[in-house]
Amino acid sequence: MVARRDVDVTDLINRARHADPRAVARLISFVESNSPVLREVAAGLAGVPAQAHVVGLTGSPGVGKSTLTNALVTALRARGDRVGVLAVDPSSPYSGGALLGDRIRMGEHSEDEHVFIRSMASRGQLGGLAAAVPQALRVLDVAGCDVILVETVGVGQAEIEIASLADTTLLVLAPGLGDGIQAAKAGVVEIADVYVVNKADRGGAEQVTRDLRQVQSLSAGRHEGWKASILKTTAVSGEGIQELIGALAEHRQWLEDSGELGVRRRRRAATEIEAIALGAVRERFATLAGPAALDDAAGRVVDGETDPYVAAEALIASL
């Protein structure tokens, strides 16, 4: 552990502004963990205007999200963009190491100084990933990223929440996984701005597209002014990636024109603040002493002396 005094946050942020990859990595480590300099980093990043287009990717394991992310990075680099990649695993309590395999597949970009790749897991920051991800986005914004790809694993509620932190949410599907229906069930269809049917060279891609159109016709969609487009890609060969880049740019333009960009960013900030506040309240609950303390109250609930609602009220009152 580095003592607080040894970290010059202002200097780190300045170096991140000049796209120093080590400064970027260090700042993200601070926002990911409960670092003593976390507050100072947050204050330092507060004035940074959000320029980057934040794109969330979600979808079941096996649809090829990592390969698609890789292909998107290649295409974005070809047009001269600086790119950030956050690979988020909300279901893992462990550090980013679990995603090592994915990172190895990103190998071709790992030496590129205009690409920042980072894995994040819920490691105990106050407020969890709902707080850590927006801060990490600010760090990547400071470093001048034009596009930030936030890739989640799985299609659970947590993954959907992370993906919804983005400006544009991309749902990736593939033939043969039956996940059109799964996605509909998980409510993910409603939050997607762009659908991608990847592995389109395989049989069944047309069926997935049709299923998706049907689900789409029955659902309200995320915003009435935007009809989510359905694209087909074969990420391994690069097929359809230019069209996807075009669809993302089109959505970004719509976000700006419609004023929805500001709405989403404000909602993202509200979620972030709430997550931090609830995390802080939870910490206070854990450290309370006396009869309202959580463990004492739990004992009384088990013994039938009180009910959990009365106990919860006492807990809040003792804050």
Place this chain on the structure above:
Amino acid sequence: MVARRDVDVTDLINRARHADPRAVARLISFVESNSPVLREVAAGLAGVPAQAHVVGLTGSPGVGKSTLTNALVTALRARGDRVGVLAVDPSSPYSGGALLGDRIRMGEHSEDEHVFIRSMASRGQLGGLAAAVPQALRVLDVAGCDVILVETVGVGQAEIEIASLADTTLLVLAPGLGDGIQAAKAGVVEIADVYVVNKADRGGAEQVTRDLRQVQSLSAGRHEGWKASILKTTAVSGEGIQELIGALAEHRQWLEDSGELGVRRRRRAATEIEAIALGAVRERFATLAGPAALDDAAGRVVDGETDPYVAAEALIASL
């Protein structure tokens, strides 16, 4: 909607005590939703001693959890037990309807007056499923259930949390899904008290067992005094179910002898109280007005006038 005045909660609880299935169903509906009588129900259930053995089942889709649950119910009924089944889908924001397929498969027990079957999803109760499930367990306890099976879908963090609310947590695996490794990654191996390798008639069951033993030897386990047993079942034919019933009874005995039962129930109550309290705090955040209000604060964070930590502090201070 039924108005508050029209519900006689005391009468409902009395009828549930006599195992009236309609009263049980109605009470669970109250604890699942933000019903106006929720508090009254909670107070009425507070004095009920927890008698039932609560068994949580978790595992990936496709391992045969529903079939296994069905087989367990058959075996428990054969020895004269009254049984409750809660099928919980934490990743679904929708009502239990999503699990209709599973319930249809439970058809053979749906006419049995000593079996209570119920699907639950996160439907907006204060504190979510972490609060609703323990209350539903109390309802089933009042109705005289000897064993309550809590079945979750998936192996995400949310599913693990629900399964951990049980006295005994059972992790179900099957050959050919590669989920030994997946389970290890999700941290589920550490919380299981009993492992079941289902579909043991298929090739690969031995391999799953070996993988599991290896993962087990590397992990700390949930409690040092208990080494999780690994059983093989073929739920469709009933093979291995008696042994599983035996393993569950053995674990229950160990829980009592070691004092761990009380520890786990206290922890469950603490989680429940905390979830209710955090839900209430969150509701207050949402209704706050003035400069500390969430939406105003979010606007200032987006504009770079403040950082989310300062905004979160102001939010807490205004409670």
